[in-house]
Amino acid sequence: MELAVFVCAAAMVLVGAAGVITRSNPVHAALSLVLTLFGVAVMFVAQGAYFVAAVQVIVYAGAIVVLFLFVIMLLGVDRAEDVRTEPLTAQRPLALVVALGAAAVLVAAVVDGAAAVRDRAGSAPDAASGDADVVEIARSVFGDYVVAFEVTSILLVVAVVGTVLMTRRRLGTGAGR
Amino acid sequence: MPVFGVAVTASWYLVVAALLFGVGLFGVMVRRNPLVMLMCVELMLNAVNLTFITLASRLADVAGRTTVLFVMVVAAAEVTVGLAIVVAIMRQRSSVDADDLSALRG
Numbered sequence: 001m002e003l004a005v006f007v008c009a010a011a012m013v014l015v016g017a018a019g020v021i022t023r024s025n026p027v028h029a030a031l032s033l034v035l036t037l038f039g040v041a042v043m044f045v046a047q048g049a050y051f052v053a054a055v056q057v058i059v060y061a062g063a064i065v066v067l068f069l070f071v072i073m074l075l076g077v078d079r080a081e082d083v084r085t086e087p088l089t090a091q092r093p094l095a096l097v098v099a100l101g102a103a104a105v106l107v108a109a110v111v112d113g114a115a116a117v118r119d120r121a122g123s124a125p126d127a128a129s130g131d132a133d134v135v136e137i138a139r140s141v142f143g144d145y146v147v148a149f150e151v152t153s154i155l156l157v158v159a160v161v162g163t164v165l166m167t168r169r170r171l172g173t174g175a176g177r
Numbered sequence: 178m179p180v181f182g183v184a185v186t187a188s189w190y191l192v193v194a195a196l197l198f199g200v201g202l203f204g205v206m207v208r209r210n211p212l213v214m215l216m217c218v219e220l221m222l223n224a225v226n227l228t229f230i231t232l233a234s235r236l237a238d239v240a241g242r243t244t245v246l247f248v249m250v251v252a253a254a255e256v257t258v259g260l261a262i263v264v265a266i267m268r269q270r271s272s273v274d275a276d277d278l279s280a281l282r283g
């Protein structure tokens with residue numbers, strides 16, 4: 001059962017990711033991104049992180065992808081981008097080398113450190129109930145990391161103000177309000 | 178609980194996260210539409226989140242899950258500002274193509 005869930009989720013993640021980088025239409029890329037985000041959420045649930053999985057679905061697959069689709073429709077850029085040709089001839093081979101190299105280094109690090117992870121804890125994740133998961137995260141966020149929590153609220157306010165400043169239309173001739 | 182004699186260990190999830198990160202990195206370097214480039218950044222952030230959750234579960238440390246929540250907040254702020262920049266650029270020129278954005282002045 002666990003194996004089947006993992007295989008399905010991994011297929012969702014990787015197929016969705018491949019769709020994001022290969023689909024020429026930005027709308028199709030955004031919908032492929034939803035597939036990947038749901039696959040990641042399934043992996044979160046499979047490892048007992050229920051609350052984070054719910055936040056993943058609501059914030060990522062809900063808010064962020066809707067924001068992407070909204071901007072795509074607003075700008076009217078849902079025409080297909082020409083992905084067949086690449087103006088810079090060396091771009092794709094070099095990008096492929098860099099990306100494969102980065103992935104290979106990460107996989108090598110994982111294989112090398114697998115023993116350490118196995119030694120530190122039991123083989124299976126703790127099968128905590130959903131309530132215990134939420135309680136633990138709440139104690140952590142509002143206890144140990146309360147300063148970081150407050151700083152992220154400042155970050156969000158700054159982001160909202162910056163967005164409004166950047167995208168508002170100038171009213172009249174230089175009527176700076 | 179291994180069913181077919183195969184247990185899903187942490188390394189499997191970490192390898193998927195590494196592959197997802199590589200795909201996102203490739204997309205950022207290859208795609209020319211800034212919107213799709215931002216989506217690829219989201220792929221890379223999700224790979225990092227998956228790594229955090231996997232290790233937090235295996236090491237029984239809730240700090241990893243807390244960090245993922247903060248990463249999500251920062252990702253939301255990043256997408257908001259990034260899309261605002263794209264909208265502001267689209268106001269001035271008709272095409273959205275990263276190759277055309279070679280001038281620093283507006």
